[in-house]
Amino acid sequence: MKKICLKLLLFIALTGIAQAETVFVTLEKDNALAVVDPVEGKLIKTLAIGRRPRGIAISPDNKFLYIAASDDNTIKIVDAETLKELGKLPSGDDPETFALNPAGDRIYVSNEDDSLITVIDVDRKKVIKQIKVGVEPEGITVSPDNRWIVSATETTNMVHWIDAKTNTIVENTLVDPRPRAVGFTADSRQLWVTSEMAGTLMILDAKSKQIIKNIRFDISGVTADKIQPVGVVIDKERSRGYVALGPANRVAVINAQTFEIEKYLLVGQRVWNLAFSPDQKRLYTTNGISNDISIIDLDSQTVTKSIGVGTYPWGVAVKP
Amino acid sequence: MNILHYWRAMWGIIGRELRRFITQRERFISALVRPLIWLFVFAAGFRSALGIAISPPYETYILYEVYITPGLIGMIQLFNGMQSSLSMVYDREMGSMRILMVCPLPRWFLLLSKLLAGTAVSILQVYVFLGVAWLYEIQAPWQGYLWVLPALMLSGMMLGALGLLLSSFIKQLENFAGVMNFVIFPMFFMSTALYPLWKIRESSALLYNLAQYNPFSQAVELIRFALYGQFNREAFIYTLVAFAVFMAAAIIGYNPSKGMMTGKGGA
Numbered sequence: 001m002k003k004i005c006l007k008l009l010l011f012i013a014l015t016g017i018a019q020a021e022t023v024f025v026t027l028e029k030d031n032a033l034a035v036v037d038p039v040e041g042k043l044i045k046t047l048a049i050g051r052r053p054r055g056i057a058i059s060p061d062n063k064f065l066y067i068a069a070s071d072d073n074t075i076k077i078v079d080a081e082t083l084k085e086l087g088k089l090p091s092g093d094d095p096e097t098f099a100l101n102p103a104g105d106r107i108y109v110s111n112e113d114d115s116l117i118t119v120i121d122v123d124r125k126k127v128i129k130q131i132k133v134g135v136e137p138e139g140i141t142v143s144p145d146n147r148w149i150v151s152a153t154e155t156t157n158m159v160h161w162i163d164a165k166t167n168t169i170v171e172n173t174l175v176d177p178r179p180r181a182v183g184f185t186a187d188s189r190q191l192w193v194t195s196e197m198a199g200t201l202m203i204l205d206a207k208s209k210q211i212i213k214n215i216r217f218d219i220s221g222v223t224a225d226k227i228q229p230v231g232v233v234i235d236k237e238r239s240r241g242y243v244a245l246g247p248a249n250r251v252a253v254i255n256a257q258t259f260e261i262e263k264y265l266l267v268g269q270r271v272w273n274l275a276f277s278p279d280q281k282r283l284y285t286t287n288g289i290s291n292d293i294s295i296i297d298l299d300s301q302t303v304t305k306s307i308g309v310g311t312y313p314w315g316v317a318v319k320p
Numbered sequence: 321m322n323i324l325h326y327w328r329a330m331w332g333i334i335g336r337e338l339r340r341f342i343t344q345r346e347r348f349i350s351a352l353v354r355p356l357i358w359l360f361v362f363a364a365g366f367r368s369a370l371g372i373a374i375s376p377p378y379e380t381y382i383l384y385e386v387y388i389t390p391g392l393i394g395m396i397q398l399f400n401g402m403q404s405s406l407s408m409v410y411d412r413e414m415g416s417m418r419i420l421m422v423c424p425l426p427r428w429f430l431l432l433s434k435l436l437a438g439t440a441v442s443i444l445q446v447y448v449f450l451g452v453a454w455l456y457e458i459q460a461p462w463q464g465y466l467w468v469l470p471a472l473m474l475s476g477m478m479l480g481a482l483g484l485l486l487s488s489f490i491k492q493l494e495n496f497a498g499v500m501n502f503v504i505f506p507m508f509f510m511s512t513a514l515y516p517l518w519k520i521r522e523s524s525a526l527l528y529n530l531a532q533y534n535p536f537s538q539a540v541e542l543i544r545f546a547l548y549g550q551f552n553r554e555a556f557i558y559t560l561v562a563f564a565v566f567m568a569a570a571i572i573g574y575n576p577s578k579g580m581m582t583g584k585g586g587a
Binding site: 041219220221222226247248249266267268269290294295302303304305306 | 367369370371374379380381382383459
């Protein structure tokens, strides 16, 4: 009996190790979702998920995946465990990027062609409102304190501050050309905005809504036109922020206190989107052209592995 | 003749070689400068800032200087192997070889000791080079620095044996320039030291085959994999066989009755 118990314990311990986090990657060209075990460094499987899947997010309780199937004009709800499709959300036309609020009951979608932000009630699967914003909205985020929804419009070159209570634009900030992605610090005090065309990262103060720091990226041996900042994430302690630099094939590591660029990490080709592991010990990058994701170990600040996932990996979400 | 004699003779030879290397500061510096110039100047020109495609043992994208580092380690050992063969020719001309050869131990053992001595010197050079490369942010996982030691021993022995074999052919010191042109350069350039095999294949199938079967390539790959904590069995066997062949030929070459020494008046 004792032996069986021990064996059982060992089994549980081993499966506990094996059941580490799972990384989900949308494959824009393959119309599929890749499921990766990042600890083993293996692609587990890919499954069909609708046409041109791009934006992806996981619900705060880690039960549901939301995947924007751009050419199906919908956001799919997928069970994060069984990967079965549970339903669809009315996203408006051509959803690419979207953001969940901290409670997970609202989704804000950028409808690039219509210059709209669609606000969805997740539980009722209904559109509550469509907010008119500047031309070509792309980056979108909700502040962790659920006060602001920020939308960046690529052609208007603005970030729009939308009050989460009233769903109306309160203020606009002019930023560098082609703002692509936006991200708040965990304390909701700063907004980080990347400009694809200027090759810069702007730090905005959430109170004054003004740019307090503008950081230009410069990599020796890489021409400026290749440096196109896109995805941006900041760790919980606000010690470091990370910016994906597109065709420069690098992720910039930025000291989030001094705003100095500490390092550039070489990853796959045309890196766009980033996601932390739940313990924030690793960072995952989607590399659109080299068809892989790279894993960055954040303790050692090194790229440990790149894993082939399929054609045009776009978005990434992590389930603990 | 007991084992102690062997031991003492071997350490005598290795000690002499190491002492000679350490006291000759110019030699130490020049041995280091060559690969460092390749690293800082040549590799800088080929930097490939956007990364090189992934091929084993690398698990992610790397810069060219990371790729070239194991090749330059091979280069250190190749030059060192040739250098020790050069010193054999020199010893023969100066007569100190005679003193070594009168030692009442088998010739193969003396040659092997000489080889071990040369390899020890090359390993010393390699670790100093790896240290400089580390500061230049070419950093392998720390286990790699341990795994690379046995790989370096084998590759150093193989290249040293090749040097020994060549030195048995060379009559005079002046002929050594020929070795440079006909052995070192072709071996180095027609290998995976500077370019990955798939890249060579893109330009020429003949070159690809030559590079693949070049024992120097296999030694470099053995080092490359070991530096990243991996064992390349094929490269290991190939290097081991190459060592055995070169060593056997060198022993025959140094046999006064059978080998190349006849009529040379040496040893």
